Amino acid sequence: MKRKKGPIVDLKDFLQRAANKKKTQEQTQGNTDPMSTTKESQMQLVVYEGRPKYASGSGATSVPLEPESEIGDFAISDSESKSSDEGNDESTYNIEHDPxxxxxxxGYHINDHDSVRRAYIALGPCxxxxxxxxxxxxxxxxxRRFQPKWFGEFNWLExxxxxxxxxxxxxxxxxxxxHGGDGFISGGFRNWNMKDRFRKHVGAINSAHCEAEEKYNLFIKPKTSIRESVASNTVExxxxxxxxxxxxxxxxxxxLHQGLxxxxxxxxxxxxxxxxxRELLEWLAGNFEEVNKVVLGNxxxxxxxxxxxxxxxxxTCCADETTKFIIEELG
Structure with missing residues (x-):
């Protein structure tokens, strides 16, 4: 199956045009209702500019700038737009959407990691x-083939x-x-007859995927207070x-009942x-998923x-409860 190609997206040029268009709209609208102006001017931009650690290849292809994202998206503020315009042509990245x-x-400059993440979050999963x-x-x-219905079951899947x-x-x-096990990052997963691997990839609450998801949620909601974050984690x-x-x-x-x-x-x-x-606990974990999720290695x-x-x-607690029960039975 041949891969479809399209023109390269020059993110810096795209940003400059969008910023100029916004300024023109503000000048022509004058003293219009600020609420309506805000609503009309809301737009999501895919912006990324920085110092590449590795030069981007000529094979980078364009991706839709307004995809449907079930995970989250970012709106680029005016301050970010202005700071991004201060770079030069050599520091502009072409974001490749295909994973x-x-x-x-x-592979990007360490100071540009967050900017790259914002650009990809704006694009959403591929x-x-x-x-x-x-x-x-x-x-x-x-x-067998990939099933598009899986997108609805796993919001992280691309x-x-x-x-x-x-x-x-x-x-x-x-x-x-x-953390090891980057099959869903570098090489990709192609065993379509093993759908259960998707759930195994998510794993328990302390898995590498869940830690990454927690960082993602904090990244897209930077104003969430530490107290709220800790409170939600505490309940779980x-x-x-x-x-x-x-x-x-x-x-x-x-x-205790068997005297073992x-x-x-x-x-x-x-x-x-x-x-x-330990052997009994391991046996339960090996035979019941609900047990395995919360004990031993998880x-x-x-x-x-x-x-x-x-x-x-x-x-000792069991002995105390047993003694208490016997005393209550005897009156």
């Missing part, structure tokens, strides 16, 4: 308006026509380079902690028998509730 052709954020049958097929457990592959928009913008963390505590208690109650030992001789990561408590390292001291505290 299979774009350069990584780290989602070609193609019919289902227009997506190419390849053999992956049978002849598609590369050039590579016939799926990518993650928020991870491209904000994923920490220290409490729910995760309550679920983790519940499953730990279920394991403890089972072992808790700890093993070797509870290391590579041990074949970590003791009844729990914060300082709140996994598997340490032997924590086990003793929970056992």
């Amino acid at each position: 299979g052709l774009r350069s990584p954020i780290s 989602r070609p308006k193609m019919k289902k049958d227009d997506f190419p097929q390849h053999n992956c457990g049978g002849m 598609y590369s026509v050039h590579k016939d592959a799926a990518y993650c928009f928020v991870c491209y913008l904000f994923k920490d380079s220290d 963390f409490k729910a995760q902690y309550l679920a983790r505590l519940t499953w730990s208690l279920k394991c403890i109650r089972f072992l 030992a808790f700890r093993g001789h070797d509870e290391g990561k590579d041990s074949h028998n970590k003791g009844n408590f 729990a914060p390292k300082n709140c996994q509730l598997i340490d032997h001291k924590i086990q003793k505290q929970l056992i």
Whole structure:
């Protein structure tokens, strides 16, 4: 399938024309209603100017300047427009929309990273308006193709026509380079028979994708107070902690009821028998997704509730509750 090409978008020239047009409108309108003027002049610009670390290639192609974005968009203010106009032609970037052709954020000058992110956020995820049958097929457990309906299920998902592959928009913008597993960033994902990999990519609350999504949300809503951000996270963390505590208690109650030992001789990561408590918790995590999301590797390292001291505290709580219940039964 051949990739469609178009003219290069000169972002600086586009910005200059838009700024001049806005000034002309303001002069002609005079003393009109400021509210109506504001509404009429609202527009989103895709602006990016900076010092390229790597020179942009001649193969950069244009993309629609007003795409439908389900994640977020930015309006470029007058102050940003003026500051962007102060550059020269050599410092103008041509933003590549197709994720299979774009350069990584780290490929731009470090002082320009936020400007590049604003430009891509204004463009939104790359989602070609193609019919289902227009997506190419390849053999992956049978002849299969990308399904455009997936865009509605995953707001971070984007598609590369050039590579016939799926990518993650928020991870491209904000994923920490220290985290591994960048299949949805550099090479793309093409196993269309394994849709569950999309959910695995999102992962638990402390996954690399969720961290990137949190950075994205803070970036597009810079005026959100720290108190509001912490409050929303606190509610989610409490729910995760309550679920983790519940499953730990279920394991403890089972072992107490059966009169079994808790700890093993070797509870290391590579041990074949970590003791009844950890083995039971791992078995539950391996068989039930709701358990796996909140325990062991998907729990914060300082709140996994598997340490032997924590086990003793929970056992004491169970003993106290049992004693209390017996006393109440005896009257």
